[in-house]
Amino acid sequence: MDTFFKRKHDDKHPDPSTQKTKFLRKYNVDFIKYGFVNGGTEAVPKAQCVDCGLMLSNEALKPSKLQRHLETKHPMLVGKPVDYFKRKESGLQMQKRSVVSLTSNSKCALKASYLVARRVAQTKKAFTIAEELVLPAAVDMCREMIGEAAAKKLLTIPLSNDTVSHRIADMASDIQHQLIERIKSSPFFSLQLDESTDVTNAALLLVFVRYRWDSSLHEDILFCGELPTRTTAQECFRCMDNYFTENGLDWQNCVGVCSDGAASMTGRHHGVIRQILDRAPEAKWTHCFLHRERLAAKKMSPDLHQVMDVSVKTINFIKNNAVNSRCFAKLCEDIEADNVQLLYHSEVRWLSRGLVLNRLFELRNEVFSFLTEKKSHLAHYYADTMFTAKLAYLCDIFSLLNQLNTSLQGRNSNIFFVADKVEAFKRKLALWTKRAQEKRMDMFPLLSDILENSPHVNIMSISVTISPPFFCLFSFFFINLK
Incomplete structure (x- = not known):
């Protein structure tokens, strides 16, 4: 019967002969x-x-x-007549082209608005700069170089303060969404943590991530979270765990964590690393090489520590007083010095000491003249050749440490590359110690110049002084590299 019975609606096997072709x-x-x-x-x-x-x-x-x-x-x-309708047709076509052109211009203006907002964000400028400076300048340039029509076209680009703010927020949200999707698609990822306080006393937790995407490793900043109250291990981990939960990230895919050696990070029972390892058993913790280098370079002999203290006091004496700072700048200008200002020393910026001491050594004669004029008790230090020699040594060694610190940084760096750099520096330290004991200081150019121009300086006392504890501390903090 099914052969002769045609169903009106057969969902499984519709009969092609019954389907009507649309005309x-x-x-x-x-x-x-x-x-x-x-x-x-x-x-x-x-x-x-x-x-x-x-x-x-x-x-x-x-x-x-x-x-x-x-x-x-x-x-x-x-x-x-037909000609009347043809004229109406021409008007209709022109109207269509106007609509298409307006739509195209609107899309171009929208894209240009996003491009300018990205520039503002990259240069860390105020959002109002786009409307107050960028757009007027662009209009002036187009009016002179291209014409009035191009200048008027630029005025259609929305660049108000609120618009730029919304554009940046949109791009940030889109970037975060793309990053989260990349991390989710990666079979593993590793984290790097750093907690610090900015100039507004806000405690911030900065988290970087390394993951695999498109058959290669990528590094990005994952998030920067503010710790509202205390900077304990519980608060730091809660900030991270909340972010992971909100974005659907799995702790099980974490295979590595890098942080400094602070107690809140490395606590045996309740530290951040301990709590991460409890949720990611396969993860391995690595002590940050930059932090280890900082700890190794922090220890000085008493003589060098005194030189560092005197240097900081000298800088504060000149920089903390506005009149002293202006008078010192005028003194440097009068004698045509290359620089007219000293640099502040900061314990937070790890490259600070090398830059500060180099500037102080460069202006040591001007500093001595200024301190003598002000009748400061610090002036007699800069008249002492031994003090100047120790200052020159500190400039040399911290410049070398700055070079090492900079070489350890950068994108796509790995533990093997960094370990080779540190191991090479350890061997240099051993060689420099041996050469210093032999009274050979050519590896320290500033100190070598002082010794050549001041033959009465006791090289043996300098040799003993420049064997600082951090030579040994480098081997202690980087003992597990081989």
Whole structure:
């Protein structure tokens, strides 16, 4: 019976013979006499009235239906010549092109707004700079170089303060979404943590991530979270765990964590690292090489520590007083010194000591003249050649440490590359210690110049002084590299 019985609706196996092929009518150029043109495509033509712009379906491509529309909707146009409708067609086409051009210009202006907002964010400028400086400057340049039309076109770009703020927020949200999706698609990732306090006393937790995407390793900043109250291990981990939960990240995929050696990070029972390892058993902790280098270089012999203290006191004496700072700058200008200001010393910026001491050593004669004029008790230190020699040594060794510190940084660095750098520096330290015991100081250029120009300086006492404890501390903090 199924052979002769045709079901009206057979969802599983519809009969092709019962399916009707949709018939498409073709547009005829003679339809213009009814006031209609092709408003669709060549494949699927549609009728569009040149007067009211109404778009009819393909089924309406019949002379009778077109005639009915003309007589009922536009009775005053009945009997008009074909040239009249062709002129209306030209006007309709121009209107379409204007709409397309306006839409295109609007998209270009929107994209330009995002591009300018990205520049503002990259340069860390105030959001108002786009509306107050960037746009007026661009308009002036276009008016002079291209013409008034191009200048007026730039004025359509939205660059208000709120607009730039929203653009940056949109881009930040999109970047975060892309990063989260990349991390989720990666089979593993590693983290690097650092907690610090900024100039506004806000405690910030900065987290970087390394992950695999598109067959290569990538590094990005994951997030920067503010710790509202205390900077304990519980608060730091809660900040991270909340971010992971909100974004659907799995701790099980974490295979490595790098941090400094602070107690809140490395606590045996409740430290941040301990809590991460409890949730990611396969992860390995690495003590940050930069922090280890900082700890190793922090210890000095008493003589060198005194030189460092005197240097800091000298800088504070000149820089903390506005009158002293201006007078010292004037003194340096009068003698045509290359620099006219000293640099502040900061314990937070790990490259600070080398830069500060080099500037102080460069202006040591000007500093001595200024301190003598001010009758400061610090002046006699800079008249002592032994003190100057020790200051020169500190400049040399901290410059070398700065070079090491900088070489350990950078994108896509790994533990093997960094370990080679540190191991090479340890061997240099051993060689320098041996050469210092032999009274050979050519590896320290500033100290070598002082010794050459001051033959009465006791090189043996210098040799003993420049064997600082951090030579040994480097081997202690980097003992597990081999």
